[in-house]
Every structure is written in C-alpha cells, then in structure tokens.
Amino acid sequence: MSRLGCVILWISLSLGQALGQAPVSFVRDIAPVLVKQCQGCHGPKKVKGGYRVDTFEHLLKPGKSDAPAIARGKPAESELFLRLTTGDADDLMPQDGDPLPPKQIELVKRWIVEGAKFDGTTETAALAGLLQPVEHPPAPESYPSPVPITALEFGPEGERLFASGYREVTIWNTISGELLGRLGNVAERVYDLAVSAEGRLLAVACGQPGRLGEVRLFDLASGELRSVPVTTADVVFAVAFSNDGNRLAAGSADNKLRLVEVESGKVTHELGSHSDWVNSVAWNADDSRLVTASRDNTAKVFDASTGERIVSYLGHQNYVRAALFHKNGKEIFSIGDDQKMHHWKIEGPKKVNDSSASRSTALAIARIGTELLIAGDDRSVRAFNINIKDESRKWDGHKDAVLSVAVSAATRQAASGAYDGEVVLWNIDEGKIIRRFHATPGGVAGKENPPLPRQGEGRGEG
Structure with missing residues (x-):
C-alpha cells in the first residue's frame, strides 16, 4: 500500500472512531457471514482450495495458494478479502451463490483493517458454536408430501x-x-x-x-x-x-x-x-x-x-x-x-x-x-x-x-x-x-418420496 493510501486509511479509521463507530465484532458481524456463505465449500467436509473457515484457527491459515488468508491491517494483501472483491468470476467467492452485499464486504474490510481481532471464547471452536442460537423458519402448516421418519x-x-x-x-x-x-x-x-x-x-x-x-x-x-x-x-x-x-x-x-x-x-x-x-x-x-x-x-x-x-x-x-x-x-x-x-x-x-x-x-x-x-x-x-x-x-x-x-x-x-x-x-x-x-401434518398420505439414497450416500449429504 502506498504512503498516501496509508494516510487515507488512518484518517478513515480516526474519523470512524471519532464519530463513535463501534469496532467490528468477529462473532457478531463476521462469523455469521462465514457460516452462512462460505462454510459449505470451506468446512470440515468440503475443503475447496485447501482452505477452511469453520473455526477462527482455520480461517487464518492459508489454502493451497499459500497466500496469507488474513493479513492483519492489510485487506489488499488478504486472500479472503481479495476473493470477495475480485472481478474474476472463477476466483470470486462465494462461487455457489450471489456475491456478498457491499455492506458485508465493507464489514470484512473494516475488520481486517482494525487488526482482525477475535472476540470469541477459543480460536479452535466451531464458528457455528460462537453464534447466538438462531430462530429457525417455521414448519409448513401442512406437508405437500410425507417426510422420512428418521427419528x-x-x-x-x-x-x-x-x-x-x-x-x-x-x-x-x-x-x-x-x-x-x-x-x-x-x-x-x-x-x-x-x-x-x-x-x-x-x-x-x-x-x-x-x-x-x-x-x-x-x-x-x-x-x-x-x-x-x-x-x-x-x-x-x-x-x-x-x-x-x-x-x-x-x-x-x-x-x-x-x-x-x-x-x-x-x-x-x-x-x-x-x-x-x-x-x-x-x-x-x-x-x-x-x-x-x-x-x-x-x-x-x-x-x-x-x-x-x-x-x-x-x-x-x-x-x-x-x-x-x-x-x-x-x-x-x-x-x-x-x-x-x-x-x-x-x-x-x-x-x-x-x-x-x-x-x-x-x-x-x-x-x-x-x-x-x-x-x-x-x-x-x-x-x-x-x-x-x-x-x-x-x-x-x-x-x-x-x-x-x-x-x-x-x-x-x-x-x-x-x-x-x-x-x-x-x-x-x-x-x-x-x-x-x-406422521404427516395436514399432508396427503401415500404420496411417494424421491428414491432412498443408497449405500455411500450418507444421512447428512445433499
């Protein structure tokens, strides 16, 4: 980053603090985005590019490219931020969904600029475990077809x-x-x-x-x-x-x-x-x-x-x-x-x-x-x-x-x-x-479900 860029960055941070802008919280602001948008391809089961984001410890480690995933204070040198903002469709993250909204990208940038601080309990804990329990969407009032009775x-x-x-x-x-x-x-x-x-x-x-x-x-x-x-x-x-x-x-x-x-x-x-x-x-x-x-x-x-x-x-x-x-x-x-x-x-x-x-x-x-x-x-x-x-x-x-x-x-x-x-x-x-x-609330008994996954297609897949 140029000297002018550093000065501008310092001024923006100083203005933010002077205006009472709260620091970015990893647990509150960053972890939910990673869990929802990134973990499906970069978690314990599926590890694209050799990079995982399911714990803070893994988040800091580089993937196969060996480029630093997070360079504290330097978003332009942080592979995570670069993948969120690149114009190359092959490298843009997340690959299986829409690009992150500008506000979320700005939060990631600010978090890195502020030192990529961790405010959770332990860096090895699953990010999902750091989040406040979510309120899940309601079940349908009636089922259009039966669901498998797994329990x-x-x-x-x-x-x-x-x-x-x-x-x-x-x-x-x-x-x-x-x-x-x-x-x-x-x-x-x-x-x-x-x-x-x-x-x-x-x-x-x-x-x-x-x-x-x-x-x-x-x-x-x-x-x-x-x-x-x-x-x-x-x-x-x-x-x-x-x-x-x-x-x-x-x-x-x-x-x-x-x-x-x-x-x-x-x-x-x-x-x-x-x-x-x-x-x-x-x-x-x-x-x-x-x-x-x-x-x-x-x-x-x-x-x-x-x-x-x-x-x-x-x-x-x-x-x-x-x-x-x-x-x-x-x-x-x-x-x-x-x-x-x-x-x-x-x-x-x-x-x-x-x-x-x-x-x-x-x-x-x-x-x-x-x-x-x-x-x-x-x-x-x-x-x-x-x-x-x-x-x-x-x-x-x-x-x-x-x-x-x-x-x-x-x-x-x-x-x-x-x-x-x-x-x-x-x-x-x-x-x-x-x-x-x-056991189908309001549903029509006897409607067929898709074929049962066979051996090797586990219960958690799909």
Whole structure:
C-alpha cells in the first residue's frame, strides 16, 4: 500500500472512531457471514482450495495458494478479502451463490483493517458454536408430501410418540393416532430424539448438512426452547440422555462425541476419537460408559467420567450405524452396512457371534429387556431375544425402508418409522401391528418420496 493510501486509511479509521463507530465484532458481524456463505465449500467436509473457515484457527491459515488468508491491517494483501472483491468470476467467492452485499464486504474490510481481532471464547471452536442460537423458519402448516421418519421416541408414559418432521418435531397419540402437537424452531432436518427419564425435557439432534448442527433442548410442559447446548459446523446425528437425566451425549458429522451437563448446558468433554461421522451414542445402565457407532467402520466404548476411550471394535469392516449395551453392561450389540448384528464383549474386545439383521442395511436398533429390535432398509423390523442365539422374528408391514425404531417399557409397544412417512405401532410380545398412520401434518398420505439414497450416500449429504 502506498504512503498516501496509508494516510487515507488512518484518517478513515480516526474519523470512524471519532464519530463513535463501534469496532467490528468477529462473532457478531463476521462469523455469521462465514457460516452462512462460505462454510459449505470451506468446512470440515468440503475443503475447496485447501482452505477452511469453520473455526477462527482455520480461517487464518492459508489454502493451497499459500497466500496469507488474513493479513492483519492489510485487506489488499488478504486472500479472503481479495476473493470477495475480485472481478474474476472463477476466483470470486462465494462461487455457489450471489456475491456478498457491499455492506458485508465493507464489514470484512473494516475488520481486517482494525487488526482482525477475535472476540470469541477459543480460536479452535466451531464458528457455528460462537453464534447466538438462531430462530429457525417455521414448519409448513401442512406437508405437500410425507417426510422420512428418521427419528422416533416415546414419552415415559407410552401414550405420546415424538416423530421427526420438517423443521419440527410432531407429537402423536399412540392410542388414537391423532396429532397432539408440533414443536417448531428446530433446524431443517431432525436426525435423533431423546426424552429425559422423568419426561421433563426433549433433546433434538438436528441440522443442515454442511452448514449447521445443533442439539436443542425443549421443556415439554411449556413447549419452550430451553437451551442450545451443542452447535457444530455440520449436522448432529445422535443424542442420548444419561439415565439419571443429568448429562447428555451427542454424536455428529464433525466426527466428535460431546458430553454436556444438562443443567448448565456446558460441554464437559469433546472427544475426537472417531475419524468419520458419529452415527449413534448410548449409555450403559449406571451411566459410567458410552458406546458409539461410526462411519469409520468402528464402534467405541468410552469412560463417561474421563472421556477416555476404553476399546475400539473393528469387526464390522463397514459403516456402523448403531450400537447399544447388553443389559449386563459388559457386552455390546452393533449393526451396520454389513447386514449383521454383532454381539461382542467389551473386554478384548471379543466377538461372541453375529446374526443376520437385515437383507440389506440395518439402520437402527432399540432394546427393551431381553428384546432387541432392528430396523432395516429391507422394509422390516427384526426382533431378537438376546438369550437365544441366531433366532429372530421378522415383522413385516412397512412398504418402504425402515429408518427408525423406538420402544416403550410402560406399554411394551414399539414404533417404527419409514422413509415414506408411515409410522407403525407394534405389540412387542406378539409382533403384531396395533396401529399405523402417516406422521404427516395436514399432508396427503401415500404420496411417494424421491428414491432412498443408497449405500455411500450418507444421512447428512445433499
């Protein structure tokens, strides 16, 4: 920059300060732009040009060009600013959207001129986690077509069933099949649901692929949003309350497992042991251990107090979709894309046996007492007694891939949700259908959805 340019820049800064112009805040002014406009192509999953903007630490690092991304005080030497203002269409950012408005570009310029200061908590934190919780757009009043039921959860009394919707969670009466309520202000896609043991709180794992992941906690008595304890740069796939209700575990597409104190909303542990998506998480009976299932082809057991990894199970050699503890707490059941249910001991780890879980991919698992229920994309639910090796009952009744399954100890009922939006309620002891309905508010049951993504097209993609 020329001496004259420096003088003009100094004068403009001095005038701005004299007129009481507040300094640009990275958290308030810059991070929201990066998350919304840039992170989709420069985040943990998609890294165009070798450059990431999903944390402040990554934002400062150069991409493949080795040009400084941010030269503090020098926007004309900062690759980020140059890419926002270039006249070359091939280099202009963002490439998959409209150019940034002049006011936003000016904010970025001022922020760099002012020293590119960071006013967040830690430079390694996901930018999405630095932002104030967003108010999500409302769900449509009625659905033009059914949405896949990716998550189900019973209330403690067994008479309410919570189901994933589009930008909402729907609540259904299990006796009549009627819609009881709708909880909005959640992200576009809902991936998992958990109700605390006493029935006070609902945790929603949700997100928008490549942009945002959240765990949202709702007070079920009032329906009000209580907190957003987890915010990540990509979707949250799994959430589970500890049995005492004091802690929460969440697994996400940024390959991490997070543990949260429910009362304070504080993340106590952030575990990066997996090298790919964390698809599911479950607690053991005394809340001392956790088991995770991952797209890195492993299931892992962790100490819930220290966060230390106890063991990794490598037996699937394919995506692992879900895992949970045997009632004895010493063994694990896990399922995945190898079409089998693996039964293994934590000590070792050592495989006890494996059983056919589905003719195709096994997608979800639930346990009630000695009964294991497995949902698969062969349109069935399979019931296993954990005390009887290699014996299962196949429950038919769905017309499309079964994506989710939940159980109620209070009523000894199970619920399964399918890609076509249909929910089926089952008598667990007899394996018979009690009721079926489309969990589609105001929609037309029976309308077809697009074809189900096949193996390799993950839940968070698209």
